[in-house]
Each structure stands twice: as C-alpha cells, then as structure tokens.
Amino acid sequence: MGFAGHRKGELWVLMQARRLGFGRSPLRRRVDRLESAIVWGAVLAALLMIPTAAAIGTAVRNASERSAADQQAVLTQVRAQTLENSEPVTADVPASYTSLVKVGWTNQAGQSQEGRASVPAGTKQGTELTVWLDSSGAITTSPRRPGDSKAIGGAVGLSVAMLSWLVLAGLARLAAVPLNRRRYDDWAREWELVAPRWRHPQN
Numbered sequence: 001m002g003f004a005g006h007r008k009g010e011l012w013v014l015m016q017a018r019r020l021g022f023g024r025s026p027l028r029r030r031v032d033r034l035e036s037a038i039v040w041g042a043v044l045a046a047l048l049m050i051p052t053a054a055a056i057g058t059a060v061r062n063a064s065e066r067s068a069a070d071q072q073a074v075l076t077q078v079r080a081q082t083l084e085n086s087e088p089v090t091a092d093v094p095a096s097y098t099s100l101v102k103v104g105w106t107n108q109a110g111q112s113q114e115g116r117a118s119v120p121a122g123t124k125q126g127t128e129l130t131v132w133l134d135s136s137g138a139i140t141t142s143p144r145r146p147g148d149s150k151a152i153g154g155a156v157g158l159s160v161a162m163l164s165w166l167v168l169a170g171l172a173r174l175a176a177v178p179l180n181r182r183r184y185d186d187w188a189r190e191w192e193l194v195a196p197r198w199r200h201p202q203n
Helices: 003-019 030-073 146-199
Strands: 076-082 098-106 112-120 128-133
Touching (some): 112 128
Antiparallel strands (some): 076 098, 076 128, 098 112
C-alpha cells in the first residue's frame, strides 16, 4: 500500500475515533455527543452480554445433564440382536438413513422379548446392538450423552449472545433516528443564516 492508501487508512481511523467521541472538536454538537454515548452504551451492553450468555448456556447445559441423568436412572440398557435385515443402502437410501426393524433380547427373568428399534440402513440380521427399555420394558429412545448437553448449552449461549447483539444494534440505530433528524434541522437553520452572506457577500 502506497503513501496515499496509508494516509486514507489513517484518516478513516481518525474519523471513526472522532465519531465515537475521542478527541475534542468545536464542530461536535450536543447531538453528536449523545450519539457517541448511545454507541458506547451499546458496546458496553454487548460486552456484558458475553458472560451473561455464557452463564445462561452453562445453566442450560447443567439442566440438560441433570435431565439426562434422571432419565437414565429409570431406563435399562440391554444387548439385543436384529431379527431381520434393514433396508439396503442404495442411491435412494443413504447409509445415514435409519429404519425400524424387529429386534430380540432376553430380560432379567430369562424371557425372550421382541420389539422394534431404529438401525442404520444396511444392517444385517443377527447384528448386535444396544437398546434402552423404559419401566414397562418397552424400547425407548436412548438418554442424551454428556456431549449432547454441552452442545445444547453452547448453542443456547451463542444464540443468546447473537440475538442480544442484534437487538442492541437495532436499538442503537433506532435511537439515532431522532438525533439525525435534529442534526438535519440544525443544519437547515444554520444554512438559513449563512446562505444570505454567501449569496450577497458584503463589499
């Protein structure tokens, strides 16, 4: 970057600093100072939302982990075996696709039980798998893993932070609307005073 480009960069930084209220200028009006205060208030609030969003995400993660632990406490994990083939993997049925197949297992009393469980496409008959049983002995969904709770907490925390920043940015822009209107009105009144002197300069 040449001297001209470097100079433009310095001027841009200086303009932004002046806009945020740094430095003194006789051209700064009351509305300019109010706008700077609004911008700095929004920036401060956005920074404060970072630990707040992190705390919310942590609370959600802890609640999710407790819920998963409570759910796991009333479930029973057993080893089962598929009693039939699932749908084969084809162009229309990818490997990530799952389907319900009949599975069998032996309960604690030594009795054979059957049910239907979700397995990946292409699973063959006789494949061993783990299933979870509820208090009635029926197959149910598996409890959340610790990594799932962490992902949920992280997603909630990030969503809270991003949403709060968008709201703060929107409020700051809305607050600047009447200030801009006031600034334009002041310019118009001052131009009415100055314009006659420019149009009819005194000799």
